[in-house]
Amino acid sequence: MASVIERKISGKAYFYFEENVKIGKKRWKKVSIYLGKSKPSKEKLRSKTKELEERSENAVADYYKKRLNKFRYSLLSRKELAEVERVKDNFLERFQKLSKNKRKEFEKRQIIDFVYTTLRTEGVDVNFSDVETAFTIIRNKRKEYTFDSKVMVSSSMITGFDYLPKIEVNQKDILRLHGIVMSFFEEKSPGQLRGDQRIIARFNPKTLRSEEIKYRPPSPKKVREEFEKFFNWFEKNRFLHPLELAALTHLKIYLIHPFKDGNKRMCRLLFNKILIDAGYPAINPSKDTKEYFQALIKSVETGKEKPFVKFCGQAFVRQLKHRRFK
Numbered sequence: 001m002a003s004v005i006e007r008k009i010s011g012k013a014y015f016y017f018e019e020n021v022k023i024g025k026k027r028w029k030k031v032s033i034y035l036g037k038s039k040p041s042k043e044k045l046r047s048k049t050k051e052l053e054e055r056s057e058n059a060v061a062d063y064y065k066k067r068l069n070k071f072r073y074s075l076l077s078r079k080e081l082a083e084v085e086r087v088k089d090n091f092l093e094r095f096q097k098l099s100k101n102k103r104k105e106f107e108k109r110q111i112i113d114f115v116y117t118t119l120r121t122e123g124v125d126v127n128f129s130d131v132e133t134a135f136t137i138i139r140n141k142r143k144e145y146t147f148d149s150k151v152m153v154s155s156s157m158i159t160g161f162d163y164l165p166k167i168e169v170n171q172k173d174i175l176r177l178h179g180i181v182m183s184f185f186e187e188k189s190p191g192q193l194r195g196d197q198r199i200i201a202r203f204n205p206k207t208l209r210s211e212e213i214k215y216r217p218p219s220p221k222k223v224r225e226e227f228e229k230f231f232n233w234f235e236k237n238r239f240l241h242p243l244e245l246a247a248l249t250h251l252k253i254y255l256i257h258p259f260k261d262g263n264k265r266m267c268r269l270l271f272n273k274i275l276i277d278a279g280y281p282a283i284n285p286s287k288d289t290k291e292y293f294q295a296l297i298k299s300v301e302t303g304k305e306k307p308f309v310k311f312c313g314q315a316f317v318r319q320l321k322h323r324r325f326k
Contacts, residue, residue, distance in 0.1 A: 001019070002017060002018065002019040002049070002052055003017075003018060003019075004016070004017060004018075004035070004039070004040060004045070005017075005018050005032075006039070012037065013037060013038075014034070014036075014037060015034075015035040015036060015037070015038070015039055015040060016032050016033065016034055016035060017032070017033040017035050017040070017045065017048050017052055018030060018031065018032045018033075019031050019052055019056055021056045021059055021060065022086070022090060023059060023060050023063040023064075023086055024063060024086070024089055025089055025093050027063070029059045029060075029063070031052060031055045031056045031059055033048055033051060033052055033055065035048065057079045057082070057083070058079070060079070060082045060083060060086050061078050061079045061082040063082070063086075064081075064082040064085045064086065065078070065082075067085060068081055068082065068085070068241070070239075071239060071240060071241040071242075072237075072239050072240050072241070073240060073241040073244050074244075075244055075247075075248075075305055075306045075309040075310070076241070076243065076244060076309060076310065076313050080310075080313050081241055081243065081244075081313070083317055084241075084243050084313055084316055084317060087316065087317050087320050087321045088280055088281065088316075088320070090321075091281055091320045091321075091323060092281065094325070095281075095325070098325055102325060106325050108135060108139075110282065110284075111135065111158060111161055112128070112131050112132055112135055113284055113287070114161065114268070114272070114282070114284045115131050115134075115135075115154060115157045115158055115161065116128050116131045116154075117284055117286050117287055117289070118157065118264070118265055118268050118284075118286060119131075119153065119154065119157060119265075121264065121286050121289055121292075121293075122262070122264050122265060124153055125150070126150045126153060126154055127150065130148070130150040130151050130153075130154050131154040131158070133148075133151050133154075134151045134152075134154035134155040134158055135154075135158055137151070137155065138155060138158055138159065138162070149184070152184050153184050156180060156181050156182070156183050156184055157181050157265065159180055159181075160177055160180045160181035160265075160269055161269065161272075163177060163180055164177075164269060164272065164273040164276060165273075165276065165277070167273070169231070169234050169249070169270070169273070169274075170231060171227065171228070171231055174266070174270070175191050175192070175193075176191060177266065177269065178190060178191050178192075178259055178262060178266055179191025181262055181265050181266070181269070182259070182261065182262045182265075185261060185262075188259075188260045188261040188262065189259070189260045190262075192259075192260075193223050193224055193227060193258050193259065194220060194223060194257070194258060194259055194260040195220050195260075196220055196260065197216075197217075197219060197220060198217045198257045198260070198263075199212045199216055199217070200212065200213050200215060200216070200217065200257065200297075200300065201213065202293070202297060213297055213300065213301055214301045215255075215300045215301050217255065217256060217257035218256060218257075223256065223258055226256045226258075227256060227258050230252050230253065230256060233252065234249065242274055242275055242277075242278035242280055243275070243280070243309075243312060243313055243316060244309055245274050246270075246271045246272070246274040246275050246312065247271065247305075247308060247309040247311075247312035247313075248305060248309065249267075249270050249271065249274055250267040250268065250270065250271040250285070250308075250312070251267075251296070251299055251300075251305060251308050251309075253266060253267050253270060254267050254296065254300065255300060264286075268285055268286060271285055271312075272285075280316075281320055283315060283316055283319045283320065284319065285312060285315055287315070287319065288315065288318075291311060291315075292311065292315075295307045295308045295310070295311035296308050296311075
């Protein structure tokens with residue numbers, strides 16, 4: 001937290017606006033602005049706050065410059081990605097200090113929250129308790145059966161999340177993943193590309209109706225071709241910064257809408273797979289549901305990738321920066 005510091009040199013007072021910024025594991029940087037020889041007013045401090053923030057951001061960016069040089073990026077600035085790196089490092093440092101049981105408990109909450117939010121925002125009527133029950137059954141490896149449809153749907157998503165480290169980003173494995181998460185919905189052709197036309201709709205508060213947006217996914221005849229193009233793109237862009245790569249993968253799969261149903265589920269799972277594979281913490285991208293859809297639809301309708309990628313960067317920082325471990 002920034003504070004005013006008075007220093008006396010040769011008996012004279014000098015005032016500074018200073019902040020200690022954590023920029024890495026056990027690494028701090030003092031950022032300072034000289035304010036003058038008299039104690040600053042509140043108005044002057046307010047005017048200097050932005051300057052101090054910029055200097056702090058520059059200090060973080062300078063520290064992570066070497067690491068960021070390993071990646072390609074264009075949609076997020078060096079400062080924005082440096083903040084992503086700083087938050088990642090600080091989060092993992094705190095996480096590793098937890099006991100084994102507390103780490104397991106945190107990961108449990110993380111998966112349950114992700115699955116619950118993902119299913120609810122795709123219109124699947126599950127309760128939080130349904131997802132908790134499904135998680136307990138899977139983790140305890142109980143040899144029991146359930147006929148509760150909500151628990152079964154939740155179990156499929158949890159199994160899909162658990163399956164992420166075992167797959168590659170290729171057509172065969174992605175179809176297999178879709179087959180797992182959509183296993184309860186036989187009528188939705190799990191594990192297969194769609195053979196019908198899909199539309200993307202959103203609720204219009206003025207008409208109180210769901211209406212098609214200004215973009216329509218490719219026709220059934222072009223789905224396979226567009227899907228193959230995605231994997232070609234992915235191979236060529238593996239050296240993008242993981243946050244940009246994850247966000248763009250989500251966006252491009254969403255644009256294709258390759259499946260009859262479960263497209264958003266697949267987008268969010270693949271988003272986290274890319275982060276996890278690169279050593280970054282998983283997040284719940286649709287936690288802030290309204291902002292998530294606003295950014296996603298804006299990128300889809302305008303053809304500009306930056307709004308959604310920027311949202312994902314902000315969501316990563318927002319969800320992990322001050323994350324508490326209960």
